[in-house]
Amino acid sequence: MDGNKTRRFEALVLPHLDAAYNLARWLMHSDQDGEDVVQEACLRAFRFLDGLHGEKARPWLLAIVRNTAMSWIEDGRGSNATREYDEARHAEGHVEGPEALLSRKDQRGQVNTALKKLPVEFREVLVLREMEDLSYQEIANIAAIPIGTVMSRLSRARKEFAALLAKEDCNG
Amino acid sequence: MDDEGPEAARLGERIRREAAYHKAPAGLAARVLASLPEVPAAPARSPAWRWNPWGLASGLATAFALMLAVGVFVAMPGADERLAEDIVAAHVRSLMVDHAFDVASSDSHTVKPWFAGKLDYSPPVVDLAAQGFALVGGRLDYLDHRPVAALVYRHRQHLINLFILPAARNARPRALEQHGFHLASWDSGGMTWWAVSDLNAQELGQFRSALEKAAE
Numbered sequence: 304m305d306g307n308k309t310r311r312f313e314a315l316v317l318p319h320l321d322a323a324y325n326l327a328r329w330l331m332h333s334d335q336d337g338e339d340v341v342q343e344a345c346l347r348a349f350r351f352l353d354g355l356h357g358e359k360a361r362p363w364l365l366a367i368v369r370n371t372a373m374s375w376i377e378d379g380r381g382s383n384a385t386r387e388y389d390e391a392r393h394a395e396g397h398v399e400g401p402e403a404l405l406s407r408k409d410q411r412g413q414v415n416t417a418l419k420k421l422p423v424e425f426r427e428v429l430v431l432r433e434m435e436d437l438s439y440q441e442i443a444n445i446a447a448i449p450i451g452t453v454m455s456r457l458s459r460a461r462k463e464f465a466a467l468l469a470k471e472d473c474n475g
Numbered sequence: 476m477d478d479e480g481p482e483a484a485r486l487g488e489r490i491r492r493e494a495a496y497h498k499a500p501a502g503l504a505a506r507v508l509a510s511l512p513e514v515p516a517a518p519a520r521s522p523a524w525r526w527n528p529w530g531l532a533s534g535l536a537t538a539f540a541l542m543l544a545v546g547v548f549v550a551m552p553g554a555d556e557r558l559a560e561d562i563v564a565a566h567v568r569s570l571m572v573d574h575a576f577d578v579a580s581s582d583s584h585t586v587k588p589w590f591a592g593k594l595d596y597s598p599p600v601v602d603l604a605a606q607g608f609a610l611v612g613g614r615l616d617y618l619d620h621r622p623v624a625a626l627v628y629r630h631r632q633h634l635i636n637l638f639i640l641p642a643a644r645n646a647r648p649r650a651l652e653q654h655g656f657h658l659a660s661w662d663s664g665g666m667t668w669w670a671v672s673d674l675n676a677q678e679l680g681q682f683r684s685a686l687e688k689a690a691e
Contacts, residue, residue: 317504324503341499341503342506342510345511346511414494
């Protein structure tokens, strides 16, 4: 038994479980997939725990969550909600369900809907930057892209987000 | 984000204020912990120990002395490594803030009672002035999520911090070097002992031997 490793896991990883779940939930499109991704990511984090030295635990964990989520998306794993979302998003004449229509009613819903509709590579940088308040360098490490790409991607993500938001405002 | 223009700042503000922050569902932490594998044995055990030809306790002491002599670095499992880092930090802090001890005394009969009521265990306190390691005092420190006894010894111009904790696990004697400090750790008498100093490994080994002789 190595209770020390578990203790270290509890001290280093568990405090960031909310951040991990928030990122997973925003990358996947269902609660269940978000939770499953976090579970799998935490197992990986536990395995690699000895490799965590001196760096900050939160971006380190978020990188693992992000990679887990991306491989789920690439492999088409996860529930229908996650798998079909991106296809539905691009479908011509896509009719939104009552839930989406209902959420239009308030502003909060508009931001959530616009963010949800963003392509995943835009969504992830916005979530990391605005919700997790990470630096460009940290985002670059997590998303495995150069720092210049982080900046340009953030700027394009904001433009597209603003456009989607305007559309939502129009519809609402 | 004001470094990205007012429009970006406005959008960022809306996301922070209005977008759903999905907090981990209740019970997720417990489910995560329950899914962790039972780690059967310390994975990073050094082969030096596994192949140790001396076998049991008496042999370990010999091996320890030998390792000190040849200055072998023993790789340690993560948690102990972190404890070792904390111990070096505590040692450095005690020197930096000139707060090596709360009770200054070379008399073990003064230092030992000082800990009574401050700790839920009674650390053995011995003076080793005759062996060249003079007790200069003691203080409370905080390690491994608990208050612990720290004794301070002087050897020539060097200070040694000796941390004494109730033994929590079957730790093996080990010596290591971290950030230029030498550490020695061993279990005896139901306690885990950690000595840290800028003394060389050999002198730290002599300190340990002197302590163990005094305890007999």
